[in-house]
Amino acid sequence: MLEKIQIIKQRFDEINDLIIQPDIISDQQRYTKLMKEYKDLKLIVDKGETFKEALENISEAEEIIADGSDAEMVDMAKMQLEEAEETIEKLEEEIRFMLIPKDPDDAKNVVVEVRAGTGGDEASIFAGDLYRMYSKYCSDKGWRVDVVSQSDGTSGGFKEIIFEVSGEDVYGTLKFEAGVHRVQRVPQTETQGRVHTSAATVMVLPEAEEFDYELDMTEVRIERTTSTGPGGQSVNTTYSAIKLHHEPTGMIVSCQDQKSSHKNLEKALKVLRSRLYDLELAKKQAADSEKRKSMVSSGDRSAKIRTYNYPQGRVTDHRVPGLTLYDLQNIINGDIQKIIDELMLAENTELLKANDDEI
Incomplete structure (x- = not known):
């Protein structure tokens, strides 16, 4: 457990140095990713410090009990030992849960x-x-x-x-x-x-971001139609509604929520990309x-x-x-x-x- 905590502490210190570097700060995507990792690791590092303190308390109490020269100190040490052992057991369980590898998609x-x-x-x-x-x-x-x-x-x-x-x-x-x-x-x-x-x-x-799933636009047929339903004066007058047909899978995605054709296309592509990414994810999970x-x-x-x-x-x-x-x-x-x-x-x-x- 201590070895695992130490490895995490080393990575935490490394990120702590990286996030103050100007080139990292200017790269928003990388900076955000590192800050997320920093926050996740800090929780484990802080819990690890408490774990080490509890181990030190056990060691100190055991020394006093082994010495046995002061009866009152021995009684206090026994109480300290009992409390520290209970704390260690609880902390070990918490840290074990925290060390479970996180699904990168969770964020x-x-x-x-x-x-x-x-x-x-x-x-x-x-x-x-x-x-x-x-x-x-x-x-x-x-x-x-x-x-x-x-x-x-x-x-x-x-x-x-x-x-x-x-x-x-x-x-x-x-x-x-x-x-x-x-x-x-x-x-x-x-x-x-x-x-x-x-x-x-x-x-x-x-x-799914573009770097998660690369959508081949040659496989996507874009259909532009007029909007239907409530939406003000622009309804049925402009070709703002978007329908995407993904030829290899037969998936169809429609979007007419926005008045702008460009924004509807952007949203529809995001949904299509996410559905296709989810298909890949399902295959991975099945394997x-x-x-x-x-x-x-x-x-x-x-x-x-x-x-x-x-x-x-x-x-x-x-x-x-x-x-x-x-x-x-x-x-x-x-x-x-x-x-x-x-x-x-x-x-x-x-x-x-x-x-x-x-x-």
């Missing part, structure tokens, strides 16, 4: 796609509820949400809504939301009070046996991950045994951190088992 912004599934109008209304839940959660976190495109439901909500989320460690937090969300409630249109089950699918894609075993990080979008039961005021996440909360109203209003914390803990436990030999 990325994301593109979230929410689509109504089975359940007709009620599924669209539920997709709208999920969008509002994420919007409120992101707002509380200080993250920015920008809608890329939306297709409204006939009775409210959305058949589909795509939005970007920008902030700190967004993918590392929201990736646990990918999958099928199921709702059980009495729809507003139900006259006999029967509970219906509807579903919506959530996709969380790490936002990784430890990732494939993890119950949390698989992100299988065909799997039912969570049920929102309105009659019982209950939310159950099916990936962690016993993860049921009777706090539906607060959760649907954006208070999902407690669920995400449990999922993070479950994933870290799986990763810890996989990395135990190295750590």
Whole structure:
């Protein structure tokens, strides 16, 4: 453990010297990346200092007990030894978790796609509820949400809504939301009070920069059309809406949220690049046996991950045994951190088992 902490301390000192160099400061991309690493390593270095202090306290207490010349000092040393040993045990566990290699995508912004599934109008209304839940959660976190495109439901909500989320460690937090969300409630249109089950699918894609995924524009057909739906005087008068056709995969991405054709193209390309990057990521994860075993990080979008039961005021996440909360109203209003914390803990436990030999 000490050897591992020392290696991290050396890297921390190296970064500490780098981030004050003028050429690094002027390179915004590199500077931002180094500052992120600096903050992550500082947490481990600070915890490592506390760990070393606890080891020194144990050594000091053991010397006093071995000497045995002062009975009162021996009693105090025994108490100190007991406290330090408890501290060491706790610190070792915390540091082991901190030493788990981080997913490099965790720091990325994301593109979230929410689509109504089975359940007709009620599924669209539920997709709208999920969008509002994420919007409120992101707002509380200080993250920015920008809608890329939306297709409204006939009775409210959305058949589909795509939005970007920008902030700190967004993918590392929201990736646990990918999958099928199921709702059980009495729809507003139900006259006999029967509970219906509807579903919506959530996709969380790490936002791919150009250096993450190089998009071959010769494989992309760009279609420019007039905007439809609400949007002011420019609707149906200018060819600002963009539809991208990715020929090799058959993927289609549309964007008409902005009045500018250039901005719509920029947003559509960002979504397409993120989807294609996500495909590559899925292949990599499928090839990784430890990732494939993890119950949390698989992100299988065909799997039912969570049920929102309105009659019982209950939310159950099916990936962690016993993860049921009777706090539906607060959760649907954006208070999902407690669920995400449990999922993070479950994933870290799986990763810890996989990395135990190295750590």
